[in-house]
Amino acid sequence: MADVIQMNYMLIPVIYRFGINLGFGDKTVKEICDETEVDLNFFLQLVNTYHDKDYFPKEELQTIPSKNIVAYLKMTHSSYLNEKLSEIEGLIEALQHAEAEDEKYILLIRNFFEGYKNELTEHIMHEEELVFPYVLAVEEICKTGMVSARNRQLYESFSIVEYQDGHDDVEEKLMDLKTIMIKYLTPPSNTNLYHKIIQLLFMLEQDLNYHSRIEDKVLIPKMILMEKTVAELI
């Protein structure tokens, strides 16, 4: 496991979302996955997709139980909401305190980022409150062949096509903010902090890309197939 991190330190937050923390000594990936009850196949597929952007074994990933995929997506959501967004927000605030002269530019960045944060939070809440419970209900119906009253209600209240159609691009607005900062604003004198913010925005954007790819290319097609099975059962 240590070799995985030595090879690509960007994987530290990714493995952490599986509940795997640093300090694993010489233990192998399999040993750690067994200990933490992580699906080894899912772990390997996912780590490889983060390591190599051209590697995306859609079919293989679609064989992973939705329960595991949803658990991973939820951990990623929580890292956005509780860590990444607040980290960037804190740095923008620090920039605002440090600079009196460039106040209007910094305020513009701050307002833009606030708007983005609200948009992403709303997107995540929709998935957590409506989409994921639906996905889990559909999977349970398929697995057990039984339809409880609650699962029937969830199944009838939503459809994955609805999710697919409304699944907007959460990276777009982030790209706009980066463009404004890179192309149009005069950098404040605290360039170190300013560059750090831009780097974090790039990292967040990349992470969101990988996240949305799992929702669009794994979860949605998997659900389309499962919905067909449920339709036959009901």
Ligand SMILES: [Fe+2]
């Ligand atoms: Fe998501």
Ligand SMILES: [Fe+2]
């Ligand atoms: Fe999403």
